[in-house]
Amino acid sequence: xxxxxxxxxxxxxxxxxxxxxxxxxxxxxxxxxxxxxxxxxxxxxxxxxxxxxxxxxxxxxxxxxxxxxxxxxxxxxxxxxxxxxxxxxxxxxxxxxxxxxxxxxxxxxxxxxxxxxxxxxxxxxxxxxxxxxxxxxxxxxxxxxxxxxxxxxxxxxxxxxxxxxxxxxxxxxxxxxxxxxxxxxxxxxxxxxxxxxxxxxxxxxxxxxxxxxxxxxxxxxxxxxxxxxxxxxxxxxxxxxxxxxxxxxxxxxxxxxxxxxxxxxxxxxxxxxxxxxxxxxxxxxxxxxxxxxxxxxxxxxxxxxxxxxxxxxxxxxxxxxxxxxxxxxxxxxxxxxxxxxxxxxxxxxxxxxxxxxxxxxxxxx
Amino acid sequence: xxxxxxxxxxxxxxxxxxxxxxxxxxxxxxxxxxxxxxxxxxxxxxxxxxxxxxxxxxxxxxxxxxxxxxxxxxxxxxxxxxxxxxxxxxxxxxxxxxxxxxxxxxxxxxxxxxxxxxxxxxxxxxxxxxxxxxxxxxxxxxxxxxxxxxxxxxxxxxxxxxxxxxxxxxxxxxxxxxxxxxxxxxxxxxxxxxxxxxxxxxxxxxxxxxxxxxxxxxxxxxxxxxxxxxxxxxxxxxxxxxxxxxxxxxxxxxxxxxxxxxxxxxxxxxxxxxxxxxxxxxxxxxxxxxxxxxxx
Numbered sequence: 249x250x251x252x253x254x255x256x257x258x259x260x261x262x263x264x265x266x267x268x269x270x271x272x273x274x275x276x277x278x279x280x281x282x283x284x285x286x287x288x289x290x291x292x293x294x295x296x297x298x299x300x301x302x303x304x305x306x307x308x309x310x311x312x313x314x315x316x317x318x319x320x321x322x323x324x325x326x327x328x329x330x331x332x333x334x335x336x337x338x339x340x341x342x343x344x345x346x347x348x349x350x351x352x353x354x355x356x357x358x359x360x361x362x363x364x365x366x367x368x369x370x371x372x373x374x375x376x377x378x379x380x381x382x383x384x385x386x387x388x389x390x391x392x393x394x395x396x397x398x399x400x401x402x403x404x405x406x407x408x409x410x411x412x413x414x415x416x417x418x419x420x421x422x423x424x425x426x427x428x429x430x431x432x433x434x435x436x437x438x439x440x441x442x443x444x445x446x447x448x449x450x451x452x453x454x455x456x457x458x459x460x461x462x463x464x465x466x467x468x469x470x471x472x473x474x475x476x477x478x479x480x481x482x483x484x485x486x487x488x489x490x491x492x493x494x495x496x497x498x499x500x501x502x503x504x505x506x507x508x509x510x511x512x513x514x515x516x517x518x519x520x521x522x523x524x525x526x527x528x529x530x531x532x533x534x535x536x537x538x539x540x541x542x543x544x545x546x547x548x549x550x551x552x553x554x555x556x557x558x559x560x561x562x563x564x565x566x567x568x569x570x571x572x573x574x575x576x577x578x579x580x581x582x583x584x585x586x587x588x589x590x591x592x593x594x595x596x597x598x599x600x601x602x603x604x605x606x607x608x609x610x611x612x613x
Numbered sequence: 614x615x616x617x618x619x620x621x622x623x624x625x626x627x628x629x630x631x632x633x634x635x636x637x638x639x640x641x642x643x644x645x646x647x648x649x650x651x652x653x654x655x656x657x658x659x660x661x662x663x664x665x666x667x668x669x670x671x672x673x674x675x676x677x678x679x680x681x682x683x684x685x686x687x688x689x690x691x692x693x694x695x696x697x698x699x700x701x702x703x704x705x706x707x708x709x710x711x712x713x714x715x716x717x718x719x720x721x722x723x724x725x726x727x728x729x730x731x732x733x734x735x736x737x738x739x740x741x742x743x744x745x746x747x748x749x750x751x752x753x754x755x756x757x758x759x760x761x762x763x764x765x766x767x768x769x770x771x772x773x774x775x776x777x778x779x780x781x782x783x784x785x786x787x788x789x790x791x792x793x794x795x796x797x798x799x800x801x802x803x804x805x806x807x808x809x810x811x812x813x814x815x816x817x818x819x820x821x822x823x824x825x826x827x828x829x830x831x832x833x834x835x836x837x838x839x840x841x842x843x844x845x846x847x848x849x850x851x852x853x854x855x856x857x858x859x860x861x862x863x864x865x866x867x868x869x870x871x872x873x874x875x876x877x878x879x880x881x882x883x884x885x886x887x888x889x890x891x892x893x894x895x896x897x898x899x900x901x902x903x904x905x906x907x908x909x
Contacts, residue, residue, distance in 0.1 A: 298803070298807060299806075299807075300803050300806070300807075319806065319811065320803070320806040320807045321806055321807065321808070321809040321810060321811065323807075325807060326807065326808075327803070327804065327807045329800045329803070329804060330800075331798060331800055333798060333800035333801050333803065333804040335801065335804075335805075335819055336801075336823065337822050337823060346805070346808050347808035347809055350808055350809030350810050350814070351809050394804075394808070
């Protein structure tokens with residue numbers, strides 16, 4: 249196992265910048281998720297680490313070697329692909345043996361390692377099958393087996409679960425997590441599903457438009473999103489982002505909506521506003537930090553329920569405030585009807601404030 | 614029986630009759646096409662085992678009174694001058710066709726792979742330039758190519774034919790194979806390269822076996838094209854000892870017009886390699902032509 253360092257990594261295709269000065273360090277044995285929407289540069293970043301794409305500028309260090317100009321085969325990495333990329337003409341056994349054959353290991357050693365990997369992944373009885381005779385979950389497992397059979401320095405995984413059905417995905421998610429814990433493997437895992445990243449990774453790197461937005465533990469990113477993109481991307485349902493205007497009147501800082509209502513800020517939040525470059529402020533609130541009242545309460549903002557989605561454990565209510573969708577979660581025994589008048593109270597200790605111009609989070613140091 | 618049931622059954626019958634009409638029409642058409650293609654070959658075979666006299670009789674002997682393999686023996690006898698010529702033509706055809714096939718696979722495989730996998734300046738232009746050649750009838754190039762071959766001193770060599778057949782067969786071969794490579798996920802090669810293969814090894818060990826049906830189809834296509842070609846062989850070659858089968862048979866037997874059994878036996882033996890090749894490899898051929906038509 250080894251650590252991986254990306255230094256000011258840039259990849260351009262013509263005038264298009266797919267990856268923009270991305271720098272991050274993956275510690276030895278760490279599970280890092282690269283997460284972001286389609287086209288954010290996460291897969292390109294992974295391909296750069298794998299050596300499948302050439303670096304425009306910057307450095308990639310695996311272990312203690314700069315690997316920029318090394319072939320994929322010389323980087324001591326293993327990769328699991330979204331479509332598994334099993335060799336269709338080879339049996340499961342030969343698929344697992346292929347990386348070892350390429351390294352010219354003696355035949356009996358190959359056999360030993362293949363059978364060991366098959367035993368670990370519980371697919372000894374599948375060794376003679378061809379990939380097309382396997383189910384999606386089994387194929388996925390062979391792909392994983394092919395990666396771990398030769399004990400690489402780093403595992404790269406490119407959306408390995410997105411071709412599986414929902415139930416199997418949850419199951420494989422915990423299996424991969426277990427696999428990481430048992431092997432103490434260094435893993436870089438690409439996904440567009442923030443839930444996968446949050447549940448599996450030690451740290452997650454949120455990317456958008458080729459830029460690294462934030463790189464921290466899932467808990468930190470959830471609690472302190474660096475900007476509006478991260479805030480809206482991580483967490484489900486997404487954080488509500490309400491555009492407002494700040495003003496000060498007789499010592500109190502107030503956020504006013506174009507709709508007419510206003511919200512007086514607490515002292516700590518008012519201090520955060522001072523850091524803003526503009527009076528345009530975006531208020532961010534997760535569904536669980538907004539309290540729903542069925543009658544007027546001091547400090548609560550009147551709204552109208554738009555949709556109501558019961559999920560069993562909680563009911564999600566959507567409403568519009570200042571033109572933005574607001575998600576609120578309520579206990580299922582509170583009945584809310586669409587178009588019903590409701591009052592929303594924000595938990596001022598848990599709301600997030602963003603600079604409306606720079607879109608970055610306003611923190612109190 | 615109720616009236617409702619009767620009407621229903623009558624309705625069904627009527628509908629089935631209409632379908633049957635089309636189906637029978639189709640069958641008749643297919644039988645006609647079968648006879649149209651098969652009968653000349655059957656007649657060729659029957660004539661080839663007749664004596665020279667029996668072949669000329671009117672009304673014809675539908676089944677030869679005295680079947681004989683004399684024509685085949687004569688053609689395959691190296692002591693006989695007829696046999697010597699036939700075997701030499703056969704050998705020439707084999708050399709030209711095999712060389713064309715091998716070269717066309719050697720050129721088409723990397724070319725198709727490059728067109729499928731890499732982006733390079735002029736890629737689209739080159740690809741359509743390759744196909745442009747197939748938009749003109751082959752004869753148009755006859756004179757220009759002859760002049761060209763004479764200029765580079767290839768007239769009366771098998772090389773002139775091999776080169777020409779290559780230019781005819783390659784466009785389709787490249788087009789066909791490109792479809793194959795387009796359908797092989799690039800991740801397979803990437804996986805192989807990460808698993809320790811060089812780019813070339815990934816191609817040879819993983820991609821080539823997967824494109825085997827396409828390569829086989831390409832090979833058959835080139836071979837048949839070269840084996841049957843007449844006009845260019847007729848124009849480029851004039852020395853008797855270099856002739857390929859189509860020209861050789863025609864020339865040789867135009868001097869011996871009466872020997873129809875001999876002509877038919879030679880024609881039959883000429884078609885044997887193609888038919889055998891096709892029968893053995895036809896499933897690949899069909900797969901190759903339909904592959905790439907649909908996305909999997």
